[in-house]
Amino acid sequence: xxxxxxxxxRALTGxxxxxxxxxxxxxxxxxxxxxxxxxxxYAEVSVPVLEELGVFERLGEATDVVTxxxxxxxxxxxxxxxxRPELTAGVVRAxxxxxxxxxxxxxxxxxxxxxxxxxxGRYRMFDQVGVEVLGVDDPDLDVEVVALAWQALADLxxxxxxxxxxxxxxxxxxxxxxxxxxxxxxxLRSALSEAEQDTLxxxxxxxxxxxxxxxxxxxxxxxxxxxxxSDEAAAHYERVLAGLRAVGxxxxxxxxxxxxxxxxxxxxxxxxxxxxxxxxxxxxxxxRYDRLAEDLGGRPxxxxxxxxxxxxxxxxxxxxxxxxxxxxxxxxxxxxxxxGEAARDLTHELRAAGLSADRRFGGGSMRxxxxxxxxxxxxxxxxxxxxxxxxxxxxxxxxxxxxxxxxEQRRVRREDLVAxxxxxxxxxxx
RNA sequence: GUGGCCGUAGCUCAGUUUGGCUGAGAGCGCUGGGUUGUGGCCCCAGAGGUCGUGGGUUCGAGCCCCACCGGUCACACCA
Numbered sequence: 001x002x003x004x005x006x007x008x009x010r011a012l013t014g015x016x017x018x019x020x021x022x023x024x025x026x027x028x029x030x031x032x033x034x035x036x037x038x039x040x041x042y043a044e045v046s047v048p049v050l051e052e053l054g055v056f057e058r059l060g061e062a063t064d065v066v067t068x069x070x071x072x073x074x075x076x077x078x079x080x081x082x083x084r085p086e087l088t089a090g091v092v093r094a095x096x097x098x099x100x101x102x103x104x105x106x107x108x109x110x111x112x113x114x115x116x117x118x119x120x121g122r123y124r125m126f127d128q129v130g131v132e133v134l135g136v137d138d139p140d141l142d143v144e145v146v147a148l149a150w151q152a153l154a155d156l157x158x159x160x161x162x163x164x165x166x167x168x169x170x171x172x173x174x175x176x177x178x179x180x181x182x183x184x185x186x187x188l189r190s191a192l193s194e195a196e197q198d199t200l201x202x203x204x205x206x207x208x209x210x211x212x213x214x215x216x217x218x219x220x221x222x223x224x225x226x227x228x229x230s231d232e233a234a235a236h237y238e239r240v241l242a243g244l245r246a247v248g249x250x251x252x253x254x255x256x257x258x259x260x261x262x263x264x265x266x267x268x269x270x271x272x273x274x275x276x277x278x279x280x281x282x283x284x285x286x287x288r289y290d291r292l293a294e295d296l297g298g299r300p301x302x303x304x305x306x307x308x309x310x311x312x313x314x315x316x317x318x319x320x321x322x323x324x325x326x327x328x329x330x331x332x333x334x335x336x337x338x339x340g341e342a343a344r345d346l347t348h349e350l351r352a353a354g355l356s357a358d359r360r361f362g363g364g365s366m367r368x369x370x371x372x373x374x375x376x377x378x379x380x381x382x383x384x385x386x387x388x389x390x391x392x393x394x395x396x397x398x399x400x401x402x403x404x405x406x407x408e409q410r411r412v413r414r415e416d417l418v419a420x421x422x423x424x425x426x427x428x429x430x
Numbered sequence: 431g432u433g434g435c436c437g438u439a440g441c442u443c444a445g446u447u448u449g450g451c452u453g454a455g456a457g458c459g460c461u462g463g464g465u466u467g468u469g470g471c472c473c474c475a476g477a478g479g480u481c482g483u484g485g486g487u488u489c490g491a492g493c494c495c496c497a498c499c500g501g502u503c504a505c506a507c508c509a
Binding site for chain 1: 431432461462463465467468469470501502503504505506508509
């Protein structure tokens with residue numbers, strides 16, 4: 001027997017308990033996303049939260065996500081393991097391992113971990129939903145994927161969303177451009193902060209989307225990415241933009257959009273919310289990649305995908321006042337004044353018939369039970385007192401929003417109860 | 431990792447200004463009652479607090495100082 005803790009345990013920093021009703025809202029969000037993805041022919045895939053460290057090291061050795069923010073540790077047998085910091089690498093690893101027929105169109109939802117300082121919209125444990133497509137190098141697929149991300153947000157009712165699009169060109173283009181940017185900022189090195197000099201050495205492209213206003217003029221005068229794109233990459237990009245216009249997805253070109261992970265090439269995009277009054281306004285993003293499968297031991301395979309941050313999407317929904325996620329209310333709440341047997345039996349009977357029902361345990365005054373019935377959101381209160389019990393009936397009292405005038409209360413024979421509840425307009429099948 | 435702000439009831443907070451005679455308050459929520467079988471509005475009553483933790487200053491600390499813990503916001507970075 002160990003000593004009891006002197007203070008209660010609490011969740012770790014950056015790890016949050018999601019309580020009702022928020023947890024239900026998340027599930028509803030997931031259901032909406034799944035429906036949107038499956039309408040487009042994507043099937044669900046689920047991959048481990050824990051992988052060998054090497055799977056994620058391919059994401060980019062110059063990124064903080066890999067170098068500083070991963071939760072990793074040695075397993076008992078010495079294997080280096082890591083909690084995934086994002087979802088793509090695991091999905092691609094699964095693709096390589098199982099070699100499914102291509103194109104492989106999957107959607108994925110899951111939790112990822114990064115050991116950062118938490119702040120609004122960013123936690124150490126966070127959920128993402130997204131899609132990945134392996135095995136297709138067609139710009140029209142880029143259009144499909146981007147449009148799907150856009151539509152998923154629109155389906156929730158979000159309106160104040162901006163789609164930022166860019167093309168990083170091919171690897172050679174990106175490499176040449178990176179060197180040009182590095183050389184450019186190297187000449188301005190003394191004007192950079194210590195941290196920025198460090199960024200310059202590790203990942204110069206990141207300087208382009210710094211939030212520091214002082215850097216603005218320097219960034220504006222930096223080499224332009226467009227001049228470094230190959231003809232082929234430029235044509236791909238043009239086709240993507242034309243496709244977005246054709247399907248009616250509004251976009252903003254963002255030549256400075258340089259996403260964090262190393263594997264991106266050609267199309268990259270990000271979705272930001274104008275409604276979130278916080279720095280973490282990126283709802284999600286994604287892009288095309290082609291070396292990831294190879295880096296994970298497979299054949300070179302084209303891939304593209306995106307991820308949406310569930311926390312941030314919900315933050316945006318809050319800000320826009322949409323998708324409150326209210327679940328269906330109960331069909332009935334049983335108020336039992338006879339000792340509890342009626343409540344016990346009636347709730348069971350209604351549930352067995354496919355209706356939703358709840359009651360208050362421990363009895364209490366009728367006033368108290370009616371209060372609970374009201375707050376439960378149930379369509380009706382089913383009152384069972386001595387009178388009803390003797391008569392084999394139940395009093396069916398409509399509650400708020402369901403024609404709640406006192407006069408509409410009525411008695412129903414117990415054997416007719418299920419049919420009577422089914423006949424109510426507010427009833428829903430479960 | 432760096433910096434700012436904040437920790438008083440389940441929740442949101444007042445009280446800290448000029449430390450004191452208050453045994454620490456409000457609203458919401460919760461429980462009971464006003465309505466001996468009827469919720470939502472109103473009224474009454476009640477339960478609920480080691481004032482984050484530890485140390486220090488002082489005759490005296492919720493209030494001042496230090497440390498730690500926790501939260502939050504921003505930066506770096508990123509979803």
